[in-house]
Amino acid sequence: MSGRILSEVSAVVAAEREADLVAAYRELVAGPLPDGLVRSELLGGADGLWRIQTLWRDRAALEAVRAAPEGPSAPRLFREVGADPGLALFEVKVHVTAEPS
DSSP, rough: OOOEEEEEEEEEOGGGGHHHHHHHHHHHHSOOOOOTTTEEEEEEEGGGEEEEEESSSSSSHHHHHSSSSOOOHHHHHHHHHTOOEEEEEEOOOOOOOOOOO
């Protein structure tokens, strides 16, 4: 078992606020990243559905971010663009990375 945790924060974002969300996410990831963050992605889908998926080294790293005074960034980004975020957490059970060809 890897011990890694994937957090997924998702929300439906109004079309006129999508550019604001992308800009805010780019600004967020350009700054210092929290300890234990392995990777993070902003995903845009059909009908205004957006997701921020973040892979954490372990549950302790995720909980440290959630316990910080400013709280986790992903839900805050969605709220700033007028969306109501939902959260799902997943334990990584199997992981594979393809070699670049």
